[in-house]
Amino acid sequence: MEGFDGLFFLEVLVGGLLSGVMYSLVAIGFVLIYKTSGVLNFAQGAMLLFAALTFVSLTERGLSFPLAFAITFAIMVVLGITIERTVLRPLTNRPPITLFMATLGLSYVIEGAAQLIWGTQVHGLDLGIEDVPFDVGGVFISQFDLFAAAVAATLVAVLSVFFRYTRIGLGFRAVADDPFAALAVGLRLPVIWATVWAAAGLVALVAGLLWGARVGVQFSLSLVVLKALPVLVLGGFDSIPGAIVGGLLIGAAEKLAEVYLGDYFGGGIESWFAYVLALVVLLVRPAGLFGQKRVERV
Amino acid sequence: MTAFATDLIPGSRPETRLSRGLPGWALPVTTLAVAYLAVPLLATNYLFEAILLPFLALSLAGVGLNILTGYAGQVSLGSAAFMAVGAYAAYNFNLRVEGLPLIGSIVLAGLSAAAIGLAFGLPSLRLKGFYLAVSTLAAQFFVQWALTKFSWFSNDSASGVIDAPPLHVAGLTVEGPVGRYLFALTVVTVLTFLSYRLVISQTGRNFIAVRDNETAARIIGVPVLKTKLLAFAVSSFIIGVAGVLWAFAYLRTVEPAGFNLDRSFQILFIVIIGGLATIRGAFFGAALIVAFPLVLSRFGSFVLGDVFDSGVLDMSQRIVLGALIILFLVLEPDGLAALADRLRRRIGTALRRR
Amino acid sequence: MTQVLTLVLDGVTKGVTREASAVAFEKAPRASPGPAPDADADAQVHPAARLAAKLQASVDPGAGDAVLELVGVSLSFGGVSALSEVDLSVRRGEILAIIGPNGAGKSSIVNVISGVYRADRGHILLKGQRYGQVPTQRLAGLGVARTFQNLALFPGLSVLDNVVAGRAHRVRSSFIEQIAGFGRARRERLDARARAIYVIDFFQLSSLVDRPVGTLPYGLQKRVELARALVAEPDILLLDEPMAGMTATEKNEMAGFVRAARDRFGTTVVLIEHDIGVVMSLSDRVAVFDHGQNIALGTPAEVQRDPRVINAYLGIADADADTDSDDADDDVARGEAL
Numbered sequence: 001m002e003g004f005d006g007l008f009f010l011e012v013l014v015g016g017l018l019s020g021v022m023y024s025l026v027a028i029g030f031v032l033i034y035k036t037s038g039v040l041n042f043a044q045g046a047m048l049l050f051a052a053l054t055f056v057s058l059t060e061r062g063l064s065f066p067l068a069f070a071i072t073f074a075i076m077v078v079l080g081i082t083i084e085r086t087v088l089r090p091l092t093n094r095p096p097i098t099l100f101m102a103t104l105g106l107s108y109v110i111e112g113a114a115q116l117i118w119g120t121q122v123h124g125l126d127l128g129i130e131d132v133p134f135d136v137g138g139v140f141i142s143q144f145d146l147f148a149a150a151v152a153a154t155l156v157a158v159l160s161v162f163f164r165y166t167r168i169g170l171g172f173r174a175v176a177d178d179p180f181a182a183l184a185v186g187l188r189l190p191v192i193w194a195t196v197w198a199a200a201g202l203v204a205l206v207a208g209l210l211w212g213a214r215v216g217v218q219f220s221l222s223l224v225v226l227k228a229l230p231v232l233v234l235g236g237f238d239s240i241p242g243a244i245v246g247g248l249l250i251g252a253a254e255k256l257a258e259v260y261l262g263d264y265f266g267g268g269i270e271s272w273f274a275y276v277l278a279l280v281v282l283l284v285r286p287a288g289l290f291g292q293k294r295v296e297r298v
Numbered sequence: 299m300t301a302f303a304t305d306l307i308p309g310s311r312p313e314t315r316l317s318r319g320l321p322g323w324a325l326p327v328t329t330l331a332v333a334y335l336a337v338p339l340l341a342t343n344y345l346f347e348a349i350l351l352p353f354l355a356l357s358l359a360g361v362g363l364n365i366l367t368g369y370a371g372q373v374s375l376g377s378a379a380f381m382a383v384g385a386y387a388a389y390n391f392n393l394r395v396e397g398l399p400l401i402g403s404i405v406l407a408g409l410s411a412a413a414i415g416l417a418f419g420l421p422s423l424r425l426k427g428f429y430l431a432v433s434t435l436a437a438q439f440f441v442q443w444a445l446t447k448f449s450w451f452s453n454d455s456a457s458g459v460i461d462a463p464p465l466h467v468a469g470l471t472v473e474g475p476v477g478r479y480l481f482a483l484t485v486v487t488v489l490t491f492l493s494y495r496l497v498i499s500q501t502g503r504n505f506i507a508v509r510d511n512e513t514a515a516r517i518i519g520v521p522v523l524k525t526k527l528l529a530f531a532v533s534s535f536i537i538g539v540a541g542v543l544w545a546f547a548y549l550r551t552v553e554p555a556g557f558n559l560d561r562s563f564q565i566l567f568i569v570i571i572g573g574l575a576t577i578r579g580a581f582f583g584a585a586l587i588v589a590f591p592l593v594l595s596r597f598g599s600f601v602l603g604d605v606f607d608s609g610v611l612d613m614s615q616r617i618v619l620g621a622l623i624i625l626f627l628v629l630e631p632d633g634l635a636a637l638a639d640r641l642r643r644r645i646g647t648a649l650r651r652r
Numbered sequence: 653m654t655q656v657l658t659l660v661l662d663g664v665t666k667g668v669t670r671e672a673s674a675v676a677f678e679k680a681p682r683a684s685p686g687p688a689p690d691a692d693a694d695a696q697v698h699p700a701a702r703l704a705a706k707l708q709a710s711v712d713p714g715a716g717d718a719v720l721e722l723v724g725v726s727l728s729f730g731g732v733s734a735l736s737e738v739d740l741s742v743r744r745g746e747i748l749a750i751i752g753p754n755g756a757g758k759s760s761i762v763n764v765i766s767g768v769y770r771a772d773r774g775h776i777l778l779k780g781q782r783y784g785q786v787p788t789q790r791l792a793g794l795g796v797a798r799t800f801q802n803l804a805l806f807p808g809l810s811v812l813d814n815v816v817a818g819r820a821h822r823v824r825s826s827f828i829e830q831i832a833g834f835g836r837a838r839r840e841r842l843d844a845r846a847r848a849i850y851v852i853d854f855f856q857l858s859s860l861v862d863r864p865v866g867t868l869p870y871g872l873q874k875r876v877e878l879a880r881a882l883v884a885e886p887d888i889l890l891l892d893e894p895m896a897g898m899t900a901t902e903k904n905e906m907a908g909f910v911r912a913a914r915d916r917f918g919t920t921v922v923l924i925e926h927d928i929g930v931v932m933s934l935s936d937r938v939a940v941f942d943h944g945q946n947i948a949l950g951t952p953a954e955v956q957r958d959p960r961v962i963n964a965y966l967g968i969a970d971a972d973a974d975t976d977s978d979d980a981d982d983d984v985a986r987g988e989a990l
Contacts, residue, residue, distance in 0.1 A: 087628075100431065105622070107620065108620025109616070112613040113613075113617055116613040120609055229435065233432045268443060271439045275436035276440070286424045495833065496831050499837070503817050507809070509808065511806055515820075517792065519821025519884070520820045
């Protein structure tokens with residue numbers, strides 16, 4: 001390979017992995033809800049937009065960061081519980097694809113409401129992280145990306161601890177395994193569902209802030225859901241490790257492809273590359289990298 | 299325990315039949331008579347341009363998607379991509395093949411869309427449900443990208459914009475809104491009739507069998523893989539032709555960005571609101587989707603006056619549309635078609651009582 | 653109306669060879685129900701049919717008449733063995749019942765025969781053809797039809813359409829011919845419809861043809877599923893718990909239909925059933941399974957006397973509590989049965 005720049009390759013790879021973390025972050029919100037309710041919540045992107053927009057609008061009105069964060073979180077919890085009550089519960093026992101379409105409608109409602117309430121202009125969001133690349137042994141790494149990765153890792157750790165060691169968390173895992181059995185042993189599903197939607201709201205808020213700081217808080221923020229979907233397909237809808245690994249894989253592959261293959265295609269391939277990659281993997285492993293393959297009972 | 303099993307079977311909905319008393323063909327024929335004879339005389343240009351032409355194109359797209367999603371049970375989020383393929387293929391066939399009649403361009407455009415649909419339908423052989431739905435997004439993004447990127451498709455025009463050619467049918471030049479309306483109406487009528495013939499055939503039964511119980515379908519000898527691919531191909535053909543109508547009869551100037559994900563969702567919404575697995579549902583759904591933004595804006599400006607600017611209108615449209623979807627899924631999962639049937643039966647019994 | 657009638661008659665008479673042969677069967681019943689006369693059994697028993705052969709030696713009319721054989725079939729799910737070294741031979745025209753406690757592997761047998769599961773070891777002989785995994789897609793074409801333990805109808809279709817769908821494997825016309833609707837497509841459509849109506853009539857479902865199948869009560873749905881299987885005119889019919897969850901009356905009705913189907917259409921029947929009473933009166937032979945093994949095979953009377961069967965069945969009363977269950981009805985059904 002004449003002229004192959006190893007350091008440059010490494011830089012692209014690291015950059016890709018770090019942006020992959022951002023994908024994972026969005027994907028985790030999906031996985032939480034999918035595991036408990038079997039719903040692919042398309043509205044996750046809209047929730048993310050709503051959270052970021054609410055937060056920014058609150059800080060712009062002079063609220064301090066922690067206060068705005070707390071209020072937004074509270075609003076997200078209320079929103080999550082409302083969604084669960086008003087949309088998903090009436091659709092219990094309906095085919096999963098119906099639920100999916102309902103969340104599609106939901107995303108329209110939330111997107112519309114977010115902008116109707118807070119306006120359509122683009123807001124800048126400054127989290128106080130300077131985006132100066134720094135040099136690690138010749139490889140330039142974005143400070144912001146690193147920060148985002150650290151936040152994402154913390155969030156995953158917090159969620160893992162929560163679901164492993166708290167009563168509600170254990171309930172969540174029981175429900176994910178078998179909702180009927182969980183119900184039979186007296187777990188209160190509504191409490192668990194509410195918790196999960198709250199957790200998904202938290203994930204949406206954190207992801208919304210990180211993404212918002214990077215690309216500006218605006219309508220297109222809800223489109224990051226489209227970045228998360230191939231990650232989910234790759235990692236399996238029901239696997240948090242899958243979401244993380246899938247995000248890293250897609251982030252890295254996408255950046256590498258854009259840099260090394262992009263010219264052959266005339267550029268701009270990131271709009272579909274992740275999907276095609278996910279598809280190729282799926283054709284080999286239909287349940288994704290980490291999803292559970294179920295034995296069909298007849 | 300088993301006695302309750304029947305309640306758990308999803309989608310156990312009655313195949314609604316046309317009202318008793320009148321022969322089955324009476325209503326479609328009456329509708330067609332009105333559409334061909336009365337509408338051209340009565341309607342205004344505004345009605346053609348703003349309502350009837352988009353209604354016809356979207357109805358046809360709804361019919362196409364309904365074959366795939368409603369009958370064969372394969373959810374697709376990439377319908378707009380197949381519309382785009384149809385539109386751009388027709389444009390290029392018309393441009394590049396000397397002496398090809400318009401009908402030829404349309405058929406070839408449909409076949410092109412079918413071929414692309416077949417290719418993106420291949421994952422359906424291994425993937426189900428959400429995995430498949432997400433994978434159809436690949437078609438959406440890839441096609442839009444390709445049409446923008448390669449200017450050959452748009453004959454080197456800026457950002458992929460194409461202008462529709464003059465429409466010649468059987469020596470006549472179709473001009474003006476009325477002409478384009480009749481042209482679109484004819485295409486839609488023919489394809490809808492053929493779709494109807496298809497869904498009541500053994501192949502249509504196979505679609506439903508695959509949708510309702512794939513294992514059982516395979517066991518009784520339904521060629522499952524072939525059936526799925528056929529559903530993708532036929533559906534894409536129809537949606538592709540709908541794309542031709544969209545570009546040639548309705549807008550006359552289109553760009554790839556017009557066939558975006560929102561358009562795909564719009565067609566999916568038409569199918570949901572109209573009713574899955576009904577041909578006429580697509581028309582009901584399209585009528586609602588086309589009419590309601592206009593109604594909403596009139597209503598909004600009437601009630602709220604100046605506060606109701608275009609931004610607010612846009613947002614409230616999204617909210618109402620989203621809420622409508624949820625409402626239909628919760629309250630009337632069989633869509634407007636089922637609602638219409640109930641209404642007709644009720645009127646029927648009321649009349650008989652007199 | 654008259655048109656429909658002629659249609660029906662047309663379809664029934666026109667080249668309905670199986671019905672014709674069924675009539676022939678009625679006139680001259682084949683050797684079957686009950687213990688068959690002894691023949692040159694031992695000589696021809698498949699070498700692999702070890703355990704079964706010992707049991708059936710005295711009654712086997714010759715394995716040469718077998719339409720379906722499992723040879724050394726083993727199957728396991730993630731280390732849990734469902735079937736181990738099963739040898740089983742089904743004779744032409746018989747009703748063979750498979751019984752056994754929960755988790756004995758009964759459903760697995762039907763699923764292996766119909767190609768839904770692939771055997772880890774061993775093979776299946778279907779009309780002399782050897783298969784590692786039976787090609788499910790071609791199953792109907794090979795003359796095998798089946799029903800499912802939990803109903804597998806198409807709820808979006810009417811009763812008639814569900815049964816007509818059972819002729820799917822005979823469709824040769826392309827979708828374009830079907831849209832056009834004449835010639836071969838028309839003949840196929842009319843023929844399938846006529847045969848479906850005939851079978852629907854046979855199962856006394858005529859008044860329900862237009863009903864969406866999902867709206868029928870459970871027992872009737874089971875009957876529609878059987879009709880859908882029979883309209884394919886199979887040589888072999890696999891019934892996975894056709895009477896599960898039925899009332900005693902419904903069970904008797906269903907047993908009558910199964911027997912009539914065999915007598916009328918000459919179909920070989922393999923059925924899984926829990927109700928010992930039904931099994932004993934309906935079947936020609938009974939295969940008893942326990943822990944994935946065939947522990948006994950013979951006429952109902954023989955099996956009932958077999959000490960191993962008595963052991964397995966009397967043993968299950970307490971052992972059953974912790975075996976993972978096939979489905980919830982099993983316990984109920986057997987509770988009634990024993």
